[in-house]
Amino acid sequence: MIKVASYNMRKGVGLDRKRSPERILEVLNEIDADVVALQEADRRFGARACVISPQLLEAESDWKAVDFGMRAASMGWHGNALLVRKAATVESGGPIHLPALEPRGAVTADVTLPVGPALRIVGMHLDLSGLWRRRQAAAVMTHVDKAAEPRETVLMGDLNEWTGAAGCLRDFARRYQFAETGPSFHARRPVGRLDRIMVSPGLRVADCGVHASPSARKASDHLPIWAILEPS
Template identity: 70%
Template sequence: MIKLASYNMRKGIGTDRRRDPDRILHVLREIDADVIALQEADRRFGAREMVISPHLLAEHSDWKAIRFNMRERSMGWHGNAILVRKSAEIVGCGAIHLPALEPRGAVVADVRIADQTVRVVGMHLDLSGLWRRKQAHTILAHLDAAPDRPLTVMMGDLNDWSAASGCLRDFGRRFAFAQTGPSFHARRPVGRLDRIMVSGGLRVADCGVHASAAARKASDHLPIWAVVERDADPPPLGV
């Protein structure tokens, strides 16, 4: 079994309007996932520096950040980052350039953990439904173009409220969604903007929204999580 989490950390700015990367790490330690997809992990302007410094991550957590080498001071690509256990092996990684009016991207990595290699995609999609669908098609096309088809997990802030149309329907034709529940807004969650999706061959054994007191203050999104395991029978598709 592998525990996954996805968290839009809002550049470390909490609902009290304070930037506090230590508080983000505290929430991540509460969840204690093996693989974590972060959104808005970098500052937006200037050098777009990572919010959680390498020293802070190394000294006060059990994870390491996968280095995509897109920007020297950034943790990921357009704010998307992936953290894994320090014991995990990074088989390969890269960035996915997404069509957008404003800078958007996704990241992908093959991670070997718990004697299992899983392809992990982290994403933060557009506010526009039209662009979200274009971005979803680009991500799926990137996966289709790969020479191999390992077990795959996709996670992130999809910015889509509708389960019956748009990018959720596009992804749902190929992936099963973990029924995690509403994660936005952190103080009163009503929107299922954040999602975890698994390919055939994987089964969601358990999942949920992490709604601790610390999580309700650390960002305007609550983290979501899922425990996945191998499954010989294809999981049901859809949201």
């Protein structure tokens, strides 16, 4: 079994308006997932430097960041990053360029963990506009379909979709199963299921949920979500 998680970390700025990468890592260590998709992992302006420094990640966690080779100071691409266990093998990784009016992107990596099947992981943060979300969802699925080597796929991220069975959710549902994690936004009083985990037919969601520890309720305006996966 493999545990995955997705977390919009809001650039490390908590509900107390303090930026604390240490607090974000505390939350991630509580979840203890094998693979983590992060959104808003980099600062927005300038060099778009990563919020969690490589030194802090190395010293305080069991993960390494997938290197997408995009910006030297960033952890990912347009704020999207993937963390995997240090013992994992990353065969490939790169950005997915999404159609958008404002800067948006997704990232993907082919990963083999010490246990479980080889996986293709996609992390994304979709647009606020429903029309652009659907175009972006189509771009993500097309990118996965064009991969030279097929493998079981996990899609994760902040989809920004409030409607339960319409828009990009309906598009993704034609091909992927959703983990019924529950509402994750706003962290103070969760009502929106903006954050999602989806899996290809060869995977089964054995368990899933929203991580709502005291630390998680303060660290970001989103709560992290998680799922335990096994071959179907």
